[in-house]
Amino acid sequence: MLNKKRIGIYSFTGCSGEQLVILECGKYLLKLYEVVDIVGFPMAQSKNTIMDLDIALLEGSITTESQLAELKEIRDSAKTLVALGTCACYGGIQSMKLGEGDWKKRFQEVYGADDKLYNKMKPMESKPCNEFVTIDYYIPGCPMDKGQFLHTISHIINDTPPHLYPFPVCTECKWKENDCLLNRGELCLGPLTRGGCGAVCPSHNIPCVGCWGPAEVTNMPSEYKLLLEKGYSQIEIFRNFRKFGGTPMVEKLKNMMEKLR
Amino acid sequence: MRVLWMEKGKLKEFFYSMKAFGELWGPIQKGKTRIYGKAENFSDLKLEPGRTALPIKKLIHPSKFTMFKYDKQEYSTKLENIPRRVILGVSPCDIHGLLKLDEIFLEEEPDPYYEKRRDNTAIIGISYCKPCCDSCICQSMGTDVVDEGYDLFFSDLEDFYLVWVGSSLGDDLVRLNPAVFHDDIDRTKLEKFVECKKERDKLFACSIDMDVLPDIMELSYDSPIWDELGDKCLECGACTMVCPSCNCYNxxxxxxxxxGKGKRFRYWDCCIFKEYSLVAGDHNFRENRGERLRLWYGHKLNSFGPYGRPACVGCGRCVDACPVDINVLTVARALLESK
Structure with missing residues (x-):
């Protein structure tokens, strides 16, 4: 084999679920260690660096100045950047109030009005990685899917572009022949949400909460009107849309309100 | 064509004797939905009017499957691992759906994956003295009766079955247990069949005027209806997944x-999705959702590709599947009512 590619996994704000998914890859994880040099993986090894990276895998959203500095350093050191999971891709659940203002007030309500902590942490409102640097590939999910991770990483290592399904959750839900929860009157976000999870929640009779982030092409105004007709309040619908919607949802909601006006 | 009859109580025995051919499948209940599934016992089968969530295409043209695996030397399709199956209880509209897929996958360059599954599957159709459901449009589409595409076809005439033998495989299946079949069909049995058909014809709750619709579709190319439907469509793809004649895949x-190893797989794709019509250079032939819906309904209600006939088999699945009520019935109605 030619020179092994240097890969690092770097973690920002999130639950570290993506590192756990990688650790759970079993025999494929051992294979991965065989074919690449893993130089950064905080959950698995104590020696971690950011230097001459071929591929950097990012999990979590950016919420402090020091994370931002690290992200920029990674971008400068890496040929290919991959955002793992909904937090890194879209901002995650911690970005649900993005753009609503009064962020410092909200921060201090939780962490106290003490400026000492604020000045020391230099926190900022949670945003996805692509707000600050160029991201080459995205693997959404909460957490991401093992199969989609292995597909993406194998393709990049072998210098072929990865391809993840751009379809919504409903597609796989139909493949599984589930009874449609939206048709039953539930607040299901399947049509708006990026698929690939195997429609796992609707398959267990639980409406989709949108945890894989917004699908690229959706018809939000139509689903919004449909949910209003089904008796849900605007507040409730927006809260659900925003829960995992991150930055793309801010834009989508703005467009929707303009369209409906 | 050979026609036989069978006493109602003998189907169970015949069902188990078909195990000699392969796995036994049929309409079974899964939670709130009916699906084509493996039937361990005859009592698992739902042999009564009603519709499965996905059509029979899912067993011949699966939603996602591995075509082959490869390494640096060779590739292997493992077609020999495709199991032999008997599917008892396939509706006439689903058989018509298969006939449409046959035209696409078997004529000219046969698709080996489709062909092998089709060859390994015994299709045993069934019809009842009632329509399957309230949203059936098969009568309008001419798909409520079926002349070909099955191996055996059972007409459930309440206290007995009339059984049509549609292929040499069907004949082989009969020979697995010839004692349960009789060929002395008397006049009363035939009269019962005709009466049942006439009664069923009166019970269809929905219809589309197919005499005029294809021409109206042709004239409605620039109709504002398509943009109105496009504004409403959720782009979830449900209609295409449940459609017996939808066959596109990626x-x-x-x-x-x-x-240097890998595999190649297929999964169902959908022309309602924007990415489907995306081509090199980021160009898209059907940029708007309305244009994509017009393409789909053009295929279903006017003509599909080289075959010149509407692809809709009138199963009514899109009527139940679409969360925003866009389906062959509502679209046909909107077009027929618009000027």
Missing amino acids: VIDEVYLSE
Whole structure:
């Protein structure tokens, strides 16, 4: 084999679920260690660096100045950047109030009005990685899917572009022949949400909460009107849309309100 | 064509004797939905009017499957691993759906994956003295009766079955247990069949005027209806997934981590999705959702590709599947009512 590619996994704000998914890859994880040099993986090894990276895998959203500095350093050191999971891709659940203002007030309500902590942490409102640097590939999910991770990483290592399904959750839900929860009157976000999870929640009779982030092409105004007709309040619908919607949802909601006006 | 009859109580015995051919499948209940599934016992089968969530295409043209695996030397399709199956209880509209797929996958360049599954599957159709459901449009589409595409076809005439033998495989299946079949069909049995058909014809709750609709579709190319429907469509793809005549798929290669190995798989694609019509250079032939819906309904209600006939088999699945009520019935109605 030619020179092994240097890969690092770097973690920002999130639950570290993506590192756990990688650790759970079993025999494929051992294979991965065989074919690449893993130089950064905080959950698995104590020696971690950011230097001459071929591929950097990012999990979590950016919420402090020091994370931002690290992200920029990674971008400068890496040929290919991959955002793992909904937090890194879209901002995650911690970005649900993005753009609503009064962020410092909200921060201090939780962490106290003490400026000492604020000045020391230099926190900022949670945003996805692509707000600050160029991201080459995205693997959404909460957490991401093992199969989609292995597909993406194998393709990049072998210098072929990865391809993840751009379809919504409903597609796989139909493949599984589930009874449609939206048709039953539930607040299901399947049509708006990026698929690939195997429609796992609707398959267990639980409406989709949108945890894989917004699908690229959706018809939000139509689903919004449909949910209003089904008796849900605007507040409730927006809260659900925003829960995992991150930055793309801010834009989508703005467009929707303009369209409906 | 050979026609036989069978006493109602003998189907169970015949069902088990078909185990000699392969796995036994049929309409079974899964939670709130009916699906084509493996039937361990005859009592699992739902042999009564009603519709499965997905059509029979899912067993011949699966939603996602591996075509072949490869390494640096060779590739292997493992077609020999495709099991032999008997599917008892296939509705006439689903058989018509298969006939449409046959035209696409078997004529000219036969698709080996489709062909092998089709060859390994015994299709045993069934019809009842009632329509399957309230949203059936098969009568309008001429798909409520079926002349070909099955191996055996059972007409459930309440206290007995009339059984049509549609292929040499069907004949082989009869020979697995010839004692349960009789060929002395008397006049009363035939009269019962005719009466049942006439009664059923009166019970269809929905219809589409197919005499005029294809021409109206042709004239409605620039109709504002398409944009109105496009504004409403959720682009969830449900209509295409449940449609017996939808056959589009995408092909993706899965490269393994090392050793130059990988596999190629297929999954159902959908022309309602924007990415479907995206081509090199970021151009899109059907940029608007309305244009994509017009294409789909053009295929279903006017003509599909080289075959010149509407692809809709009138199963009514899109009527139940679409969350925003866009389906062959509402679209046909909107077009027929617009000027």
